[in-house]
Amino acid sequence: MLSFRSIPLDNNHTHLTRHAERLISLGEMSAGLVHEFKNPITSLRGFIELIRAGVAYEEEYYQVIGDELNRMERLTHELLSFAKPQHQDWELMTINSICQDMAILFRQQLLTHKIHLNVDLTDNLHFLGNRCQIKQVFINLIKNAIEAIEEEGSIYITGIHDTRELHVTIKDTGPGIPHIQLSNIMEAFFTTKQSGTGLGLNMSKKIVEDHHGKLIATSKLNEGTMFTLSLPYPDIQTLGQIS
Ligand SMILES: Nc1ncnc2c1ncn2[C@@H]1O[C@H](COP(=O)(O)OP(=O)(O)OP(=O)(O)O)[C@@H](O)[C@H]1O
Ligand SMILES: [Mg+2]
Missing domain, CATH: 1.10.287 (Helix Hairpins)
Structure with missing residues (x-):
């Protein structure tokens, strides 16, 4: 029994x-x-x-x-330190300054691949967060856009905010993502590249969520892909701390 x-x-x-x-x-x-x-x-x-x-x-x-x-x-x-993102590391900064860093960081690669980077941001798009990690998100998204375009094309970055959130879009003129793959691209280890790890988007999504934000992908075959990054916009009190 x-x-x-x-x-x-x-x-x-x-x-x-x-x-x-x-x-x-x-x-x-x-x-x-x-x-x-x-x-x-x-x-x-x-x-x-x-x-x-x-x-x-x-x-x-x-x-x-x-x-x-x-x-x-x-x-x-x-x-x-086995640390999850420490909120005490957070600082007030702008998406504008991160995009300036990106323009310098990717200048040579963009030139080599004949890709034009267009940045159109509202002034002083402030947010509260870990600069190192948000930079990582931009690097992963821009690197993916360059890899998708391969040769000759454009990357458009736009940014606006309302009282509650800021929204940044990173759009490319690459081949787009087949509908069937779109829901998987942020899964860990999903990659269509020979030497890709498939971790870039998964980590980016985690970082954005740790910042109480959202990362969403939309894509049209033969037209391109757009990532929308939304983050909470700091309240007036926090913004008041800017000297
Ligand atoms: N802008 C884009 N255009 C077309 N496909 C994309 C784009 N961004 C991501 N993808 C698709 O999503 C997959 C996952 O992207 P992710 O950044 O997570 O990993 P990866 O780029 O393949 O590898 P790694 O980031 O390690 O170099 C890519 O392999 C690709 O198929
Ligand atoms: Mg990648």
């Missing part, structure tokens, strides 16, 4: 389960870290080559190199 009884989890078992959970989440975070390190490593190498070749904008490039190294340091710190 079969009989069932519940087996109480002893301390050791609970300890092991917690340990396993920590290892799983460390594994996930490491995969994310490796993904996010690929971008700065590529850009650092590119900028060092440019400086060596004696191109213009040298000062700006030193600044970007410094920023990217800081970003890598912060990413490592987040992994080692």
